[in-house]
Amino acid sequence: MKFYDCTTAPSPRRVRIFLAEKGISVPTVQVDLRNGEQFSPAFRAINPDCTVPVLELDNGTRIADIVAICRYFEELHPTPPLMGRTAEEKAVIEAWQRRIERDGFYAAMEALRNSTPGLKGRALPGSESYEQIPALAERGRARIAHFFAWLGARLDENEFVCGPQFTIADITGLVTVDFCGWVKLKPPEHLINLHRWHTAVSARPSAKA
């Protein structure tokens, strides 16, 4: 088994934290995104979509998606559960994970990729080139402000995103809040429970993964 990773990138960090919470170690191959190694013929043969993370199984199957990789390990190593045990828990956790990803993580990606000079022509990850749209960078920033507000409200009522247990939704949330810092956006001070939660999840050993 091989895990194609890039230690500086937010997407594979979501998987690394998940694996650290599970206590799982996987042989890792670093892909140098800063120097465009993801577009090399060698890496295109691994993942034609030119993104990390990718998990390669011993039978050759490759899984090129953050949450799908987490699902694979959750199924094989269900303890500690990070994606729920019952049908209802699984559904609630998946709904929150997806909302944070769509309205938080993707918004941060919009803000960053449509404004950073070094990412011209790279407004979306993947094998295709898309030009930056400045209005989309602005929209991403507006969405992040909204994301902080509703995540804060959720954490006013819950210790973790989905209740008393740490789950994959907290991992997506932590990586997203940190990723927002790349475009210099931080949760406002008055969202005290968002800050309480961020301090707590950042202090877990897995956060350093």
Added chain:
Amino acid sequence: MKFYDCTTAPSPRRVRIFLAEKGISVPTVQVDLRNGEQFSPAFRAINPDCTVPVLELDNGTRIADIVAICRYFEELHPTPPLMGRTAEEKAVIEAWQRRIERDGFYAAMEALRNSTPGLKGRALPGSESYEQIPALAERGRARIAHFFAWLGARLDENEFVCGPQFTIADITGLVTVDFCGWVKLKPPEHLINLHRWHTAVSARPSAKA
């Protein structure tokens, strides 16, 4: 149990097809999206994010996410499996479902919502108002062309998206291809296996759900 639906909308259709494939029937409440019922105080109390579908369980828990609702039913009614049986199948299906959703379904949404006069101020679903960005409509159209190409290539090698079995990835694919028709984009004729697949999945009784 109650399913908040809108028969004309692509998002809840993904759940309806899933339920039809499982042979599951759930009491349904129609939400009139065309007349803005999703923004009414009554519906905001059901889902503050103002979107359908929503599944309400008998204990009051509400699940406001397409795939999370499917997951709930997959866990309770695993036959026929639509999200995989083994860890590897589950991961592969989730990866393809997510790629079709992100690079196909969301691209179609970008193209439609950023160009349709009736959707001014509604460039994204949800409770917040975002202005249309014409360049984003164009980008959505470019992404759809790319989506058709890679989905077609996948179907050159596989009967269904994930192999010999129909899965949730086919449901997302079918609804996405049909949704692209809303912005007058259809798969090019030369993608014969994409057409072969689309004809086959459209002919299943579930496609009418």
